[in-house]
Amino acid sequence: MFDNVQPVTISQKAAAEIKKIMETKNIPKDYGLRVGVKGGGCGVSLIIGFDKRKASDMAYEISDIPVYIDKKHTMYLIGKEVDFHDGEDARGFLFTNPEDGKVSG
Known part of the structure; x- marks a missing residue:
């Protein structure tokens, strides 16, 4: 049911928040x-939400969470990590690149 190599990871903080939601x-x-992308032309934005699995999806299980990614979106997501920020200034999910520490999407 699930594919082997995961293009994205989920931080422990994000996994706990996803399970809570x-x-x-x-x-x-x-x-x-x-987990996917929207947009085109000048660039894409990374998105997350909750959805049913579709025929064009790759499926993964990360931290006991089923994760669905459209095959066409995989190249934009390789190496990204879903993280969760809960600070005084903002609260929400964000994408990071653990390799270089940059935030994207």
Whole structure:
């Protein structure tokens, strides 16, 4: 059911927040975390949300979370990590590149 090599990772902080959301916001049991891109032309934005698996998806399980990525989006996501920031200035999910420490998307 799941593919082997994962293009993205999820930090422990983000995994805990995702699981909390899935439990408290009545996300259906057959849904997983959708990681992808939107946009085009001048650039793309990285996105996350909750969705059912589609035929064009690659599926992974990361920290007991089903993760779905459209095959066409994989090249934009390789090496990215989903992280969660909870500070006084802002709160939310963000994408980082653990290799160089940069934030993207």
